[in-house]
Amino acid sequence: DAGVTQSPTHLIKTRGQQVTLRCSPKSGHDTVSWYQQALGQGPQFIFQYYEEEERQRGNFPDRFSGHQFPNYSSELNVNALLLGDSALYLCASSQRDRWMEQYFGPGTRLTVT
Amino acid sequence: GDSVTQMEGPVTLSEEAFLTINCTYTATGYPSLFWYVQYPGEGLQLLLKATKADDKGSNKGFEATYRKETTSFHLEKGSVQVSDSAVYFCALSDRYVNNNDMRFGAGTRLTVKP
Numbered sequence: 001d002a003g004v005t006q007s008p009t010h011l012i013k014t015r016g017q018q019v020t021l022r023c024s025p026k027s028g029h030d031t032v033s034w035y036q037q038a039l040g041q042g043p044q045f046i047f048q049y050y051e052e053e054e055r056q057r058g059n060f061p062d063r064f065s066g067h068q069f070p071n072y073s074s075e076l077n078v079n080a081l082l083l084g085d086s087a088l089y090l091c092a093s094s095q096r097d098r099w100m101e102q103y104f105g106p107g108t109r110l111t112v113t
Numbered sequence: 114g115d116s117v118t119q120m121e122g123p124v125t126l127s128e129e130a131f132l133t134i135n136c137t138y139t140a141t142g143y144p145s146l147f148w149y150v151q152y153p154g155e156g157l158q159l160l161l162k163a164t165k166a167d168d169k170g171s172n173k174g175f176e177a178t179y180r181k182e183t184t185s186f187h188l189e190k191g192s193v194q195v196s197d198s199a200v201y202f203c204a205l206s207d208r209y210v211n212n213n214d215m216r217f218g219a220g221t222r223l224t225v226k227p
Contacts (some may be wrong), residue, residue, distance in 0.1 A: 004156070033215070042117075042202050042217030043157070056214055090156055092215075099208060100145055100164070102158035102215065 004093050004105035012111045013081050019074045021081045026067030032074040033102065034066060035090040043090055045084065049074050050096055078110075086112045117138045119203045119218035126225050134188040135176075139225040146170075146179055146186040150198045151220070160188075160201070171180045193219035193225045195223055 005024045013019050019039075025032050030052045035043035045058035049068035068074045078085055088109050092102040120135040145164045149157040154216065161170030166181035175190045186203060205219040 035215075040219070042204075043215075043218050045214045045216070046212070058214060092132075098160060100147075100206070101159065104149075104158070106154070106156045 004046075004091055004103050006091050006105040006108050008108060009106070010109045010111075011103045012113060014113055015081055015083060018077065019081060019110060021078075021089050021091075021106050021110070022076045023076070023091030023093075023105060025072050025074070025091075026078070026103045027095035029095055030072050030095050031099070032096045033092045033094075034069060034074070034076045035092065036060070037088040037090055037107070039087070045112065046076070081112045083112050086110060115142075115205055115207060115216050117146060117203050117205055117216055117218040119221055120193060120222070121219075122200075123224060126223070128195055128225055128227050129192045130225075132190040132193045132197075132223070134201055134203075134223070136186045136188065136218060138184050138186065138203075138205050140184075140207060142207045143181055146177070146205070146206040147204040147215070148175070148177055148188050149202040149217075152200075160167065165169065168195070182197060183218075189217070193223070195225045198223055198225045224227040 007022045033048040034046040037043040047057040052068045063079045065077045088107040090107045091105045094102045116193045147162045148160040150160045161172040163170040163179035169178045177188045200220045202220045
């Protein structure tokens, strides 16, 4: 059983560009959450998707947006990239009724130059 | 808002030493508490959890007890191994206050030397 997968593994972008990160949840999971983990810090919650809608959002600007597809996979989009957006972006999946059991993917390392 | 504070690292121990990583929390409701572990190059893995006061979570020799009176959830292991070297994150989540938003501490890096 494949766990949570994310692509790409690494990405380098220039300030002002846009980026799309992808996540496939663990089989049987219907809820996807995204986190930003800056170097040396704990993950910070960006938003959560369930039934193709954003259900909860952390303290991130509108430049961060997302989408969930009918197969439960998800995308994170970041527009107008800033140097401060450089981080490891983690995707976590869970079942809606077992919300405490979040499974994390290995992350996408985004570097903005 | 709800938050977690954990002891700063790094922590370096010899194999078979006793481990304690301190974690305290601030919350308006009654959150569930978690410890996650992150091995190099990998995502976070749930190590253990506790959902109410006085609950003890345990896994792989690690333990933590939910102490409401001291708002703490300290991680302990009686005898660490080299393979326990990783970054450990304390976290909380309250389904009714912040709707599954997991709040993490800054992480504590543990290095175990043979």
